Amino acid sequence: MKDIITLNHGAGGRDTNELIREIFFDAFKNELLTADDAAILPSPNAKLAFTTDGFIVSPWKFSGGNIGKLSICGTVNDLAAMGAKPLYLSVAFVIEEGFLTADLKEIALAMKKTAEEAGVKIVVGDTKVAGKNQAGGVFITTSGIGEVSENVNLSGKFAKAGDKIIITGDIGRHGAAILLSRDNFSVSANILSDCAPLYKIADAALNASNNIHTIRDATRGGVGTVLYEIAEASKVGAKLYRENIPIQGEVKGLTAMLGLEPLYLACEGRFVIIVGENDANNVLNAVKSAPYGENAAIIGEITDEHSGKVVMKTEIGTETFLPAPGGELLPRIC
């Protein structure tokens, strides 16, 4: 097919079919993938989890991944965060006229690999082409269906005073990697995005304890935003121990230099897990044994005090409020 994507590829005719067949069907093929209007799927005998996420990251490729990998991880992680095993994904592309066919193939290949790793099938898709300068290269929206085990019931509303806060790895690498991928940014550092599919971590944690109250993936707003959301939804406070929060040295250096709070840098492969105090070490050990969980740590606890707020205890014992998440940190980070 042609080397670049043209408006014809989005018109729904012959060129659209060629694009879908040669790039997407070739990469995603499985027995459930459909060319009809909807995929027909076996229904799990369990509650369904259903989610959607749009990805508009610029640049589309970054150290440690690309928008294709990200679009699979984001949605399987949203399912896993509700304790659901990811089963089926849909993928919808908006491609800008002029995008290189070879780049689109690279994105599709990353999606295929990540979906395989996550144990999920891409079953249906859609492709549109937008005019020049109207879609920042490529936008991808994935939606996912998962099945929830009978005894699992997680929510951002369920955190309780006394619970421990676990982070499943070092924070902020995705945000830092995107920053460094931008042409107009003159710092260089060796930082790989943490972007990863996390179902196995959630599964290991849920097998290790019946007392997990909340799992959330820290995406564009970072760990700080997730904790503020949980504190507000559960009407509790969160207290963090600064020295326990795992941060890669180069991320720490970059954020210090730029005056950014690493708790507000995006992650794309990190869960925040809120678990009853007595089970915290069991869950920590289970997470550490799962893929992408080796740097997990208990970083704080849920409190009765300071409802709706996140408090940071520093190395020297002082306590300060983490500033509430506000406006824009990094545009188009995920």
Added chain:
Amino acid sequence: MKDIITLNHGAGGRDTNELIREIFFDAFKNELLTADDAAILPSPNAKLAFTTDGFIVSPWKFSGGNIGKLSICGTVNDLAAMGAKPLYLSVAFVIEEGFLTADLKEIALAMKKTAEEAGVKIVVGDTKVAGKNQAGGVFITTSGIGEVSENVNLSGKFAKAGDKIIITGDIGRHGAAILLSRDNFSVSANILSDCAPLYKIADAALNASNNIHTIRDATRGGVGTVLYEIAEASKVGAKLYRENIPIQGEVKGLTAMLGLEPLYLACEGRFVIIVGENDANNVLNAVKSAPYGENAAIIGEITDEHSGKVVMKTEIGTETFLPAPGGELLPRIC
């Protein structure tokens, strides 16, 4: 909240929450709509249908609807075309910086109304904001889950020689309405988009016959593209009777003036139904009694001859091939 959407509304913090709460939650509220990472849903005891569709139409508002209405109709119609009752929808927005908050509210309101009419619940969403001139106003991707009755088995591959071809209403009004909505277009005519949710038509048709082989909604590629796809997938020909194809006078006039083939103008509220010959009149009558089906007509038949092609029989008895769908007719039509 602010009168215009800013990049802050997409950063995942306070402004994002305000946008989601005040516009989307307010419009879509129902007992299953979630603020967690995924909605948790009762599983139907039936096969699932799952589909996704992206909407990038420009302008976002047109005669007879807007991109919000379109984004609900497109996805419920894809489910209904597989014989599935639409149950749950996800909605993902990419909004361009500078878009008016009031316009976004108008879009959300249209989505709410159309979802109610279609009997489907919006259960989960996502919102991203793209930089100025990077998303053509607003892009919406909806995904949907439906349940398929035990005895329903439809596919573009199942058309058989002798089957009749039904169109559920007059063709091409959506494409014509979009054309007329564009500022750079100096013709005026009173054409309303056909955009509509069609589950009740599919349900009525499937209740009237066990011999329906294919239902497809004619979207951006029009009825011509759908028929070429069915002819190719089922390895049959399709023969159309030109004089039987319902077309509103003003659409006919517009296409004649512009030299467009109305069979390739987009529809967003029309099914092509392929049904065994003996049941064709029953199905036609059932469709005519359903909402949006009053102008339905039998427009042709499936043939052994001319496999993979669509033949048009004119009023004076001559037969010609309908040109195969090719490149771009109208960019960003849906």
